[in-house]
Amino acid sequence: MQKIGIGNTIFTRSRNIEKLLGFSKLFLKFEGGNPTGTMKDRASYACLKLAESQGYDKLAIASCGNFGASFVGLAHHFGIEAHVFIPEGYHAPRISEMRARGGVIHRASGTYEEVVEYSGREAVRRGWFNANPGVEANTRVSMEAYSTISHEIYDRLGYAPNAVAVPVGNGTTLAGIYEGFAELMRKGETERVPAMIGASTPGGNPVMECFLEGERSIRDIDPSGITETEYNEPLVSWRSLDGQEAINALWESGGWAAYVSDEKMLEFSEILAKEEGLWVLPASASALVALAEYASKRSEGGAYVAVLTGRKG
Numbered sequence: 001m002q003k004i005g006i007g008n009t010i011f012t013r014s015r016n017i018e019k020l021l022g023f024s025k026l027f028l029k030f031e032g033g034n035p036t037g038t039m040k041d042r043a044s045y046a047c048l049k050l051a052e053s054q055g056y057d058k059l060a061i062a063s064c065g066n067f068g069a070s071f072v073g074l075a076h077h078f079g080i081e082a083h084v085f086i087p088e089g090y091h092a093p094r095i096s097e098m099r100a101r102g103g104v105i106h107r108a109s110g111t112y113e114e115v116v117e118y119s120g121r122e123a124v125r126r127g128w129f130n131a132n133p134g135v136e137a138n139t140r141v142s143m144e145a146y147s148t149i150s151h152e153i154y155d156r157l158g159y160a161p162n163a164v165a166v167p168v169g170n171g172t173t174l175a176g177i178y179e180g181f182a183e184l185m186r187k188g189e190t191e192r193v194p195a196m197i198g199a200s201t202p203g204g205n206p207v208m209e210c211f212l213e214g215e216r217s218i219r220d221i222d223p224s225g226i227t228e229t230e231y232n233e234p235l236v237s238w239r240s241l242d243g244q245e246a247i248n249a250l251w252e253s254g255g256w257a258a259y260v261s262d263e264k265m266l267e268f269s270e271i272l273a274k275e276e277g278l279w280v281l282p283a284s285a286s287a288l289v290a291l292a293e294y295a296s297k298r299s300e301g302g303a304y305v306a307v308l309t310g311r312k313g
Contacts, residue, residue, distance in 0.1 A: 004077060006041045007148055009033040011156045016275040021292045024301035027161065028288075029153060030278055032311025039149070039173055039309045040070040043142035047071075047131045050141050052078045056129035060085060062108075062116040064233060066310060069094040071131060072103035083128065085119035087112055091230075111223060113239045133170050134241030143245065146176025147183065153305055154181070160190040162302035163256075165197035165291035167283055167309050169235050171207045171246025174198055177307065178249035194305070196255035198246065199290035201232035201283075203259075206240045211250050211257050218243035231262045234283040234310070258290040265289065269312065281310040 010030040018026045031039035044067065051059050058081045061071050068084035075082040083104045086092050090112075095105055106122075108115045116132045123130035131138060154160060160181055166174040174196055181193045200208045204226040206218055223238035240246065250257060265282035268289050272278045288306040295304055 025303040036073040042145040044070040046141040046145035051129035059129040060123035061131040143176035147180030150180025163195040165287040172242040175245035196253040198257035199286035231282040260286040
C-alpha cells in the first residue's frame with residue numbers, strides 16, 4: 001500500500017489530552033493522512049485490487065461522499081472507471097472533487113441503504129464490479145485491509161492496548177481492527193485482544209442499538225426515527241451492512257459502546273485541533289468521546305487508543 005501512500009498513518013501519544021481528560025496513557029491513530037483523507041482508502045484499495053484481479057474495468061459504489069471520493073481517487077491506479085451513486089437528498093460536498101478526478105456521478109432516489117441495493121443491481125445489469133459493502137468478498141478484503149491498522153498500532157507499542165475506540169457506521173472498520181488483533185493473539189504475538197469501543201450517533205445505528213440492548217444478532221432499525229445532520233452523517237445507518245461482524249467483535253472482545261451527540265463530536269474535534277493540531281471530522285472525534293467515557297469508569301491504568309478515521313477539509 002505504501003507505494004501510493006496508504007497506511008502507516010500518524011500514531012502519537014497525546015500527553016496534553018491525557019491530562020485534560022484523565023487518561024493514564026492515550027494514543028491517537030490519525031487516518032486522515034491517507035491519500036483522500038480517510039481510512040476508506042484502505043478498503044477501497046483492497047476492493048480495487050479485487051476488481052482488477054477479476055478483469056473489471058468499471059465499478060459501482062454507493063456513497064454519501066468519502067467512500068466514493070476514495071474509490072475515484074485511487075481507481076486510476078488500476079485503470080478502472082468509478083461510477084459513484086449518490087442519494088438525491090444528500091448534499092455530498094465532495095461531488096465536484098469526484099468529477100474533477102474522473103468519477104462518473106449518478107444521482108438516485110432513496111436512502112443510502114436503498115442506493116446501495118440499486119447500484120448493486122446496476123452493476124450486475126451493466127457488467128460492472130459491485131464495490132459496495134455487504135458483498136461477502138468485499139467485506140473479507142476490506143476487513144483484511146482494516147486489520148493493518150491493528151498491526152501498525154502493535155508495531156508502534158509492542159503490545160496490544162487495553163482498549164481501542166472506533167467510530168461505527170457500517171461496522172467494517174471496527175470489525176477489521178478487532179480481527180487484526182485477534183490474528184496477532186492467535187500467532188502468539190500478544191496475550192490479549194483490546195476491548196473494542198464503538199461510537200456512533202444516538203438512535204441512528206443498528207450496531208449500537210443491538211449491542212446496547214444486549215442483542216447478539218444485527219437487525220435493521222426504523223429509518224423514520226433517525227435524525228441526520230451534517231456532523232453525524234458518516235455514522236448514520238438504518239442497516240449496517242457489515243454490522244454482524246461488528247457486533248461479534250464487540251461481544252468477543254469484552255467491548256463497550258456509546259452514543260455521542262453532535263455537540264460532543266464538535267467539542268472534541270476542537271480539542272483535537274487545539275491540543276494536537278489534528279483537523280478531524282466531528283464524526284471521527286466520536287471515538288475519543290466514547291473512549292474518554294469508557295476510561296473514566298475504570299480504576300486501572302493502561303493504554304487507550306482512539307482511531308480518528310477522517311480529516312476535516
